[in-house]
Amino acid sequence: MNNRRTRLLVAPLFALLGLVAFAGPASASGESVGACMAHHLDEAVEANHGDLHETLEDHHVQDELEKCFEAPSPILPELNEVIWGGSAFLILFVLMVKKGFPAVKGAMDARAEKIRSDLDAAEQARTDAQSVQADYEARLADSKSEASRLIDEARGAADQVKADLMARHEAELADLRTRAAADIESSRAQAIADLRAEVAGIALGAAERVVQSSLDAEVQGRLIDAYIDEVAGSNG
Amino acid sequence: MADPMVSGYADALFAVAAAEGDLATVEDELFRFAQALRSDGELSSTLADQSVPVSRRQQVVEDLLGGKASATTTALISMVVGAGRTAELPAIVDALVERSAASRNKAVATVRSAVDLTADQRDRLAAAINTRTGKAVEIKVVIDPTVLGGVVTEIGDDIIDGSVRRRLNQLRESFR
Numbered sequence: 001m002n003n004r005r006t007r008l009l010v011a012p013l014f015a016l017l018g019l020v021a022f023a024g025p026a027s028a029s030g031e032s033v034g035a036c037m038a039h040h041l042d043e044a045v046e047a048n049h050g051d052l053h054e055t056l057e058d059h060h061v062q063d064e065l066e067k068c069f070e071a072p073s074p075i076l077p078e079l080n081e082v083i084w085g086g087s088a089f090l091i092l093f094v095l096m097v098k099k100g101f102p103a104v105k106g107a108m109d110a111r112a113e114k115i116r117s118d119l120d121a122a123e124q125a126r127t128d129a130q131s132v133q134a135d136y137e138a139r140l141a142d143s144k145s146e147a148s149r150l151i152d153e154a155r156g157a158a159d160q161v162k163a164d165l166m167a168r169h170e171a172e173l174a175d176l177r178t179r180a181a182a183d184i185e186s187s188r189a190q191a192i193a194d195l196r197a198e199v200a201g202i203a204l205g206a207a208e209r210v211v212q213s214s215l216d217a218e219v220q221g222r223l224i225d226a227y228i229d230e231v232a233g234s235n236g
Numbered sequence: 237m238a239d240p241m242v243s244g245y246a247d248a249l250f251a252v253a254a255a256e257g258d259l260a261t262v263e264d265e266l267f268r269f270a271q272a273l274r275s276d277g278e279l280s281s282t283l284a285d286q287s288v289p290v291s292r293r294q295q296v297v298e299d300l301l302g303g304k305a306s307a308t309t310t311a312l313i314s315m316v317v318g319a320g321r322t323a324e325l326p327a328i329v330d331a332l333v334e335r336s337a338a339s340r341n342k343a344v345a346t347v348r349s350a351v352d353l354t355a356d357q358r359d360r361l362a363a364a365i366n367t368r369t370g371k372a373v374e375i376k377v378v379i380d381p382t383v384l385g386g387v388v389t390e391i392g393d394d395i396i397d398g399s400v401r402r403r404l405n406q407l408r409e410s411f412r
Contacts, residue, residue, distance in 0.1 A: 200411030204404055208384070211400055215385045220351045227387045227398035228357065232364035 036068035242324055246331035249312050250339075253332075256308045263336050265309040269301070270329035271378050273322075284322040293317050337374045345373035348380040348388040348399075365391065 044061040048054050055061055077085070215223075253262035273280045279300075283293050294314045301310045316325050330344075337344045345365055347353065353361065358375040365373050373391060380388075385400035 196411060200408055203411070204408050207407070208404055211384060211404070215350070215400070217351065220349075220385055221354075221357075223386045223398075223400070224349065224351075224353060224357055224361075228360045228364050230398060231361065231389070231396055232367050234368065 033068050037065050040064045040068065239324075239327070241321075242327045242331050243335075245316065245321065245324070245328040246335055249316075249328065249332050250335050252312060253308060253336075258306060258308060259336060261306055262309050262312070263333055265301075265305045266312065266329045267333055267376055269305070269309070269313055270326040274326050280322065283317050284320075286320065290318050290320075293322075333374075333376060340374070342372045342374045343391055344376055346376050346378060346390045348378045348383050348390075350379070350381050350383045350385055352379060353377050353387075361387070361389070365389065365396075368396075369394070 040061065041055070044055045044058065044064070045052055048058070249262075249266070250259075253259045253266075256262065273283075282288065283296060285293070294317055297314045297317055298310060301313065313325070316322065316328065321328070333344050345362070347358075347361065353375070358377070362373050362375050365371065369391065371391065383399040383401050384404070386398045386402075387396075388399050388402075389396040
């Protein structure tokens with residue numbers, strides 16, 4: 001960073017020195033056309049001992065004056081501009097080196113420090129976020145595990161309830177079958193008993209009617225006598 | 237033992253009959269009337285009907301027994317009916333018969349038969365029961381057609397069943 005800034009500051013300085021070093025003679029004077037012509041004219045008049053007319057007719061002077069009309073260098077500035085500009089540049093350069101550069105450097109350092117701290121904070125935040133994310137993921141994993149466990153428990157309980165219900169229903173069904181079989185057997189036995197009783201009743205009714213018709217007074221008397229004999233014959 | 241009310245009425249009837257000097261006849265007539273009440277539900281309910289005036293019920297008794305039973309018997313039954321104790325009259329008569337027999341040191345043997353027993357049969361049966369149980373008894377015959385034939389004798393809680401009905405019932409049981 002510091003080398004880069006140094007190179008940025010030194011490059012314009014070399015460019016300025018190059019311009020000054022390659023400045024041509026024609027424009028070395030750095031004067032305007034009028035000043036140039038006045039300068040050459042004064043020198044020529046003085047060389048000709050004050051004779052302006054002879055001086056103006058001198059071809060050498062005329063060539064020198066003609067040179068004053070030539071266009072200045074498109075690259076090289078006038079010398080005075082170089083001087084003033086260079087001075088201003090130097091002053092500004094010194095001011096910049098003494099005042100601006102430390103301020104800029106301080107601002108840059110502060111900015112870099114701020115960026116660094118921001119990066120550190122961001123890194124810390126990222127680390128915290130990763131920690132939080134890991135925590136959340138752990139909790140999520142725990143929640144999933146707990147949910148899975150609860151589901152397994154619920155499924156197990158449901159299976160148990162189902163098994164219990166099935167067993168109870170099977171037992172009830174078996175009981176119903178047993179009772180139905182017992183009822184059928186009881187009904188069958190009752191029907192047989194009823195039929196037997198019915199048959200016996202019919203037979204006994206017939207027998208009773210026969211007995212009644214045969215029990216005349218003589219028979220009744222014999223039955224009573226037989227009863228008396230039986231009572232008398234059985235002590236106790 | 238017996239209901240105090242029943243035994244009280246029995247004692248009263250016994251005393252009246254004994255006082256009138258015709259205990260055996262009155263006792264026999266009361267016994268027959270009590271058997272008639274047991275076998276005839278319509279007669280029993282009529283004489284026990286509280287909605288019928290007492291005089292009307294007593295009139296029924298007199299109409300039934302008039303000329304067929306002694307005046308003492310008719311009066312005693314009429315008195316019991318008038319007292320509203322018609323329903324208890326059979327039990328009262330039973331207690332009276334037992335009390336009368338007890339006064340002669342005898343027990344009562346209630347004999348159920350489809351036909352009446354001759355006097356000879358009664359005497360022989362009393363002797364046979366005496367031989368069997370050691371008790372001197374007086375025979376009270378109840379004509380009961382459901383017996384069909386033979387005899388059923390009840391002496392207190394003892395029953396000697398020699399009826400054709402019992403034989404038929406045994407036969408019915410054997411069919412089951």
